[in-house]
Each structure stands twice: as structure tokens, then as C-alpha cells.
Amino acid sequence: xxxxxxxxxxxxxxxxxxxxxxxxxxxxxxxxxxxxxxxxxxxxxxxxxxxxxxxxxxxxxxxxxxxxxxxxxxxxxxxxxxxxxxxxxxxxxxxxxxxxxxxxxxxxxxxxxxxxxxxxxxxxxxxxx
Amino acid sequence: xxxxxxxxxxxxxxxxxxxxxxxxxxxxxxxxxxxxxxxxxxxxxxxxxxxxxxxxxxxxxxxxxxxxxxxxxxxxxxxxxxxxxxxxxxxxxxxxxxxxxxxxxxxxxxxxxxxxxxxxxxxxxxxxx
DNA sequence: GATGCCACCTGTAGCCACTACAGGATCAAG
DNA sequence: CTTGATCCTGTAGTGGCTACAGGTGGCATC
Numbered sequence: 435x436x437x438x439x440x441x442x443x444x445x446x447x448x449x450x451x452x453x454x455x456x457x458x459x460x461x462x463x464x465x466x467x468x469x470x471x472x473x474x475x476x477x478x479x480x481x482x483x484x485x486x487x488x489x490x491x492x493x494x495x496x497x498x499x500x501x502x503x504x505x506x507x508x509x510x511x512x513x514x515x516x517x518x519x520x521x522x523x524x525x526x527x528x529x530x531x532x533x534x535x536x537x538x539x540x541x542x543x544x545x546x547x548x549x550x551x552x553x554x555x556x557x558x559x560x561x562x563x
Numbered sequence: 564x565x566x567x568x569x570x571x572x573x574x575x576x577x578x579x580x581x582x583x584x585x586x587x588x589x590x591x592x593x594x595x596x597x598x599x600x601x602x603x604x605x606x607x608x609x610x611x612x613x614x615x616x617x618x619x620x621x622x623x624x625x626x627x628x629x630x631x632x633x634x635x636x637x638x639x640x641x642x643x644x645x646x647x648x649x650x651x652x653x654x655x656x657x658x659x660x661x662x663x664x665x666x667x668x669x670x671x672x673x674x675x676x677x678x679x680x681x682x683x684x685x686x687x688x689x690x691x692x
Numbered sequence: 693g694a695t696g697c698c699a700c701c702t703g704t705a706g707c708c709a710c711t712a713c714a715g716g717a718t719c720a721a722g
Numbered sequence: 723c724t725t726g727a728t729c730c731t732g733t734a735g736t737g738g739c740t741a742c743a744g745g746t747g748g749c750a751t752c
Contacts, residue, residue, distance in 0.1 A: 540620060582731095
């Protein structure tokens with residue numbers, strides 16, 4: 435059994451975040467030592483690492499909850515997992531395309547400024563009717 | 564002079580958001596009619612439209628404040644505007660590259676699930692040591 | 693035994709940029 | 723005169739943490 439500090443190290447989830455996950459019921463409450471400190475077993479550490487990976491992949495916490503539920507389940511409904519991942523992937527692709535448009539617009543704006551002779555074209559354009 | 568509802572329509576900034584901007588001092592307090600309702604002139608509408616465009620381009624409010632200050636200034640420091648835009652553009656490109664990596668990882672994950680025969684490979688992978 | 697330091701504890705507030713009420717006042721049209 | 727749209731203020735909620743205040747417990751050192 436590990437302390438919260440060790441678990442933070444091992445899972446890559448910060449101490450405060452681990453306590454936050456417990457408070458929010460995203461992970462079950464940890465066991466406690468005689469003096470009230472949290473203690474974690476291997477399964478708890480795996481769970482936190484799983485959450486960190488999901489978060490790194492941009493899954494919202496609500497999805498993480500569902501994925502954790504599915505993973506508890508013996509049958510591990512692969513279809514459900516895939517559906518969640520696919521929906522998230524679509525979301526990521528949408529954000530990508532938004533961001534690409536943004537990049538084009540900003541690049542253009544900055545370029546206009548570089549070429550500027552007189553009044554700042556960026557401000558001018560942003561203020562246009 | 565227009566009412567807040569008309570201005571929301573014209574500028575594309577929602578009524579609540581306009582009030583929020585005023586509360587936060589992002590825009591100056593609007594004039595008021597005899598019965599206490601906000602009234603806006605053309606300049607106020609331009610300012611709100613400017614803010615909306617900046618926000619659409621992903622500039623944080625702190626940048627918008629600075630850009631508004633610069634635009635008030637007669638000399639309209641083009642260099643400063645460009646510097647802010649360039650920094651923001653770098654930020655956008657960084658997010659783009661993060662998101663692209665994410666897309667690759669997610670696509671791979673989902674594909675593994677499609678090809679799966681037995682245990683859900685997505686869950687398996689996310690739970691791996 | 694005192695001191696210092698570290699890791700841990702709880703509880704609360706702050707972050708960003710809104711958004712969503714609740715509860716009330718006033719306006720314009722029929 | 724009534725209806726419904728629009729406006730007002732003030733406060734709380736969103737997501738997902740992060741930071742801080744103020745305290746406890748345990749161990750090593752002097």
C-alpha cells in the first residue's frame with residue numbers, strides 16, 4: 435500500500451487532483467492508515483493512470499466516468515468504448531478544423547501588419563463594419 | 564442610441580455577455596435612459612464587434628483589453644498589435660500540433676477497437692502498466 | 693526534550709469567460 | 723387593461739482543476 439505522494443509520482447496525477455477525484459466520486463474513497471492518511475493498492479494506481487491517459491487524450495471527465503464503469507464490467511462492452519472514442523474523435527477533428535481556420539486568419543492578419551505602411555491594418559480590420 | 568437587445572443583435576455579443584463586459588470594465592459603462600436602461604452609440608457597437616472578432620480569433624480577454632487600449636491610442640502602435648497577434652498565433656499553432664497528435668492517437672485507438680476479436684483493446688491499452 | 697522539516701490532512705477560494713437563473717420593473721401593442 | 727417582450731440586479735453554476743490557509747503527525751537531528 436502506497437501513500438498519496440508515491441501514487442501521484444507513479445500515476446502522474448497530482449496529489450490535489452487525486453483528492454479532487456475522490457471528492458467528486460470519480461474514484462472510490464481510498465483506504466486510510468491508523469492516522470488517517472490515504473493508502474492505495476495496485477488497482478487504485480492503475481485506475482488513476484487510466485484516468486490520466488484518458489485526460490491526456492482529451493476525454494472529458496464525464497466520459498472517463500463511463501469508461502471506468504465499462505472497465506469494471508466483466509464483459510467490457512467494446513462497442514460502447516468505441517462509440518465514446520469515436521464521438522470524441524469527431525469532436526477533436528472539429529476542433530482541429532476550427533483551429534486551422536483560425537491559424538489561416540491570424541497568419542493573414544499578422545502578415546498584413548508586417549507589410550503595413552500607415553495605420554495598423556489588424557486593428558482596422560477588426561474594427562471594420 | 565440603441566438598446567442592449569439591438570446591440571446584441573448588431574454586434575453578435577449576447578446581452579448577458581455585454582453586461583458582463585461592463586461589469587468587468589472591459590468596455591466603459593453604457594449611458595442610461597431616464598428609466599435606467601442601457602443605451603449604446605455607434606462607437607460602443609464597434610467596440611463590441613471588435614471584441615467579438617478578437618474572441619472568435621481566440622484572443623484571451625487580457626489581450627483584448629490591451630488591443631482595445633492600443634486602438635484608443637492615436638498612434639495605434641502597430642508593432643504592439645503585431646507582437647500580440649504573433650504570440651497568439653504561436654499559441655494556436657502549438658494547440659494545433661497537440662490536437663493533431665491527439666487525433667492520431669485516438670484514430671489508432673478506435674481502429675484497434677474495430678479490428679478487435681476479444682477483450683476491448685482500448686481499455687486494455689489505457690490500463691496498461 | 694526541543695527543534696526543524698516534510699508529507700499529509702481539511703476546507704475554501706480562485707481560475708477563465710461566460711451562462712443561467714431568480715425575482716422584479718417597465719415598455720409597446722392590441 | 724392585459725399580455726408578453728424586454729430590460730434590470732444579483733448570485734450561482736460550468737469544467738477541471740489549482741492554490742492557499744491553517745493544522746496534524748512522524749522522524750531525524752541537536
